[in-house]
Amino acid sequence: MAPRVGLSTVSVYPESSAHAFSYAASLGYDAIEVMVGIDSLSQQTSAIKQLSDHHAMPVCAVHAPCLLFTQRVWGTEPWGKLERSAEMAQAVGAEVVVVHPPFRWQKAYARDFVDGIAALEASTGLAFAVENMYPWRASSRGMEMYLPGWDPSSEDYANTTIDLSHAAIAQSDVILMAKRLGDRLRHIHLTDGTGSAKDEHLVPGRGAMGAAAFLRHLTKVGFDGEIVLEINTRKCKDAAEREADLRESLEFARQHLSVGTP
Numbered sequence: 001m002a003p004r005v006g007l008s009t010v011s012v013y014p015e016s017s018a019h020a021f022s023y024a025a026s027l028g029y030d031a032i033e034v035m036v037g038i039d040s041l042s043q044q045t046s047a048i049k050q051l052s053d054h055h056a057m058p059v060c061a062v063h064a065p066c067l068l069f070t071q072r073v074w075g076t077e078p079w080g081k082l083e084r085s086a087e088m089a090q091a092v093g094a095e096v097v098v099v100h101p102p103f104r105w106q107k108a109y110a111r112d113f114v115d116g117i118a119a120l121e122a123s124t125g126l127a128f129a130v131e132n133m134y135p136w137r138a139s140s141r142g143m144e145m146y147l148p149g150w151d152p153s154s155e156d157y158a159n160t161t162i163d164l165s166h167a168a169i170a171q172s173d174v175i176l177m178a179k180r181l182g183d184r185l186r187h188i189h190l191t192d193g194t195g196s197a198k199d200e201h202l203v204p205g206r207g208a209m210g211a212a213a214f215l216r217h218l219t220k221v222g223f224d225g226e227i228v229l230e231i232n233t234r235k236c237k238d239a240a241e242r243e244a245d246l247r248e249s250l251e252f253a254r255q256h257l258s259v260g261t262p
Contacts (some may be wrong), residue, residue, distance in 0.1 A: 002254075002258060005227050005228075006031035006032055006061070006228040007024040007033070007250075008032075008033040009021075009035050009039070010035040012246075013234060014234065017034065017039050017041040017042045017048070021054075024055070027246055030058075031060035033060055033063060033226075034063065035063040036063060036065040036073060036074065036085060037067070043074065045088045049092050052092055059089075060094055060096065062086075062089040062092070062094050064082055064099045066099055078106060082097065082128070086124045086126055090126070096127045096129050096187055096226060097129070098129050098161050099117070099129070099130055101113065101130060101147065101148065101150065101152070103146060104145050106147075110148060113148060114148060114156060117130065117157060121158060121159070127158070128159060129159040129186045130157045131163055131187075132150060132151055132153075132163055132166050132167060133146050133166055134166050134169035134170035135169075136197075150166075150170065151172070153177055160187070161186065161187040163188075163189035164189065164191050164192055164193060164204070164214065165191045165207075166199065167209060168196075168200065168207060169193065169196070169199060175210070175214055178214070178217060178218070178221075185225065187225050188225065189228055189230040190229050191203075191231050192209050192211050194207050194208050202231065211256070212252070212256045215253065215257050216256055216257075219257055229249045231246075233245050233246070
């Protein structure tokens with residue numbers, strides 16, 4: 001069977017998490033990933049559970065609030081954020097918590113991160129899927145802003161996430177990264193990028209990352225994790241244009257997951 005194709009709530013921003021559930025249900029997505037962020041609904045476990053029940057839409061993952069603009073969501077203590085993310089995931093029936101590696105200035109958090117993630121997985125029974133990030137680039141120069149590093153295949157994580165937009169900035173080959181990760185690859189943020197220094201999160205197929213070939217590779221190797229569309233629709237002029245982008249993304253995923261690699 002093909003993997004489930006989910007929708008990240010951040011894909012409908014600036015609309016709310018409630019709208020994300022509605023779009024996902026009406027368009028035929030299989031699941032939702034909740035990005036815990038500045039949308040107050042995304043921070044409320046009871047609200048997420050009600051939305052999931054109302055739309056008969058399972059939550060496949062919770063994305064911990066570890067972005068720059070969510071540094072104060074659920075407090076400022078990073079391990080506390082991961083613990084609360086785990087509590088939400090358990091309450092709504094998700095098996096995956098997506099987490100970014102620490103920023104360089106979070107030295108104590110970074111020092112214990114690899115072992116701490118393993119300990120959280122052991123204590124909660126959840127997969128903490130560490131996401132690939134990228135060097136921060138100014139023209140052709142890159143600055144390492146993540147510790148222990150931006151590439152999860154370089155560390156001993158049991159579960160990882162590949163994000164195609166982040167890989168575009170890092171100029172990483174996602175198929176080679178997936179091969180390095182092997183069965184440690186648990187989660188996909190399906191999107192696209194052109195290789196610029198911006199985190200573009202384009203509709204898959206509109207960038208240069210070979211998203212179609214990547215999906216066919218996942219089919220070939222029997223990937224059985226979650227595939228979640230995480231795209232940027234902030235520039236859409238209205239809800240109809242946003243819905244069209246979400247529909248195109250879902251159709252792209254289903255089309256190429258159903259085609260084996262020659």
